[in-house]
Amino acid sequence: MNGITEGQERPVPKVDWPRADYSRVPFWLYHDPAIYEAEQERIFKGPAWSYVGLEAEIPNPGDFRTTMIGATPVIFNRAMDGSVHCVVNRCGHRGAQVRREPRGNAKEHICIYHRWCFAPDGTLTGLPFRRGVKGKGGMGPDFDMADHGLRKLRVASRNGVVFATFSDAAETLEEYLGPVFLQHIDRIFAKPVRVLGYQRQRIFGNWKLYPENQRDTYHGSLLHEFQSTFGISRATQQGGVTMDARHRHNLTWARSATDDEAEFQALYKADNVHDSSLRLEDPGMLRFHDEWGDGISIAICGLFPTTTIHQISNSLAMRQIRTFGPGEFEILWTLFGYADDTEAMTQHRLDQSNMVGPAGLISMEDGEAIEITHRAIQGEPAACAVIEMGGAGPIHDLNHRVTDMPVRGFWSYYAELMGFEPPGAVR
Amino acid sequence: MSDLVGRVTNLLAEYAASIDENRLEDWVELFAEAGSYRVVPRENHDQGLPVPLILCRNKKMIRDRIKALRNANEYNLHHDLHIIGAPRVVVISPTECSVRASYVVYQTTLEGQSRLFSVGRYEDRVQVTDDRLRFLEKLVVVDSFSVPTLLATPL
């Protein structure tokens, strides 16, 4: 038994789903503190796998990074024998945060409070005054060091992308991801990567609005006008949404230069969307190099619950969500290229980093869209979000992007893990 | 030298005012034709990692940023307020000096609610001619790199 018992779970509020296909989602689910608490236990510490980092970020023995899974602080690190571990960053003694630095290299993690000392795999290796001082004090005779380590998570890596889960009952990572998403990770991580840096964004809204945003593929060309205005991604291009068998993950993809300029202009003009006649003076960042040879220029891969792998033209990044209560979360973007990139290719990726992140020309709007939603849905227990673009009913893949169907997929697995699926729930 | 410090202080004051008064087209003209504008998270800067928040390697890209902001981007409706600390000016040549200054930016909603939005420092190279000063290079190192909400208007 671990010395610090995990919190006794309070009862999860009941949800009265208006429809079994999740085409209506009650607004209170985004604000309720009891729901948020239950999510930490059932989603983030439940049978889901969460991305914690790239092996390329901890190449050497002793390298560590601190991060979070939901609201739980964790250390992601490499032991002296080269193995990768993820442990809860909370002292097995009084619960203090053990590792305070965001990154570094160390053989052990020592809590500053009472100097308890832990190995990279979480094992408690020593504590001062265990046998007392001059025969006085010390831990009781039945104190067993083996019971008081840092909580160890299950860890699995796919081509250097490291995931962790709190659950012993969770499927293997391979089963959890399924063939489509394993293949996608293998596509993006076919070669060793080099981390180019980080971007962070603090959004004052509920965390679920972000995986929803990633799965609502039709907002892209409407909200992010830069994309359609300057021709990066348009709903008229060849593309679609592909999910796993359980519909919890989603890959939104599009091919470059597969639509007709006149058709695009006519559609956006007819629907009174916006002016698309603008041109950049320096269009270099719009250029797409087909590095993968499959023509896919947009691939937004959203893995349940909160991991995103993005390829936007030649910009590559992992995105990870940390939660800070029902009304606040942070997105950590880890931008990378390949270890064998030329200097020109690195420059191109950096130019394209203008398009992503908190100041991204095609992503800044998401921060605002999420905050205005979160603000306006407060205090509306009876009202619901409407999710039926691309059709209600069964959830399935589509060969177009004029849809938000994968959002319903997210909710269906979410409701299953939370234990409040409606009768006859669509899965 | 004291005359140069005065001129740099004026340049920074005009820099702040052009953003805070939403005269972003005037802001663009504070850059030299060879000018660049980079906003970099401090965590990247300190580790020697190149990823920026905003990267305008030339004046065309600076103009494009503002063009996109005016025509394509949606962002939180707000007023900016810049407070720029006293500049440290070092003369590099008769036509160039380096400038370092700390900054604070508050954002205020249209409902009158203010929040601290960003703190950090400027590391600039400034072109000095008889008639005016302009930025050859403006590097904004952002201490508040966990950007609240989003970053649209320049820092």
Ligand SMILES: [Fe+2]
């Ligand atoms: Fe978006």
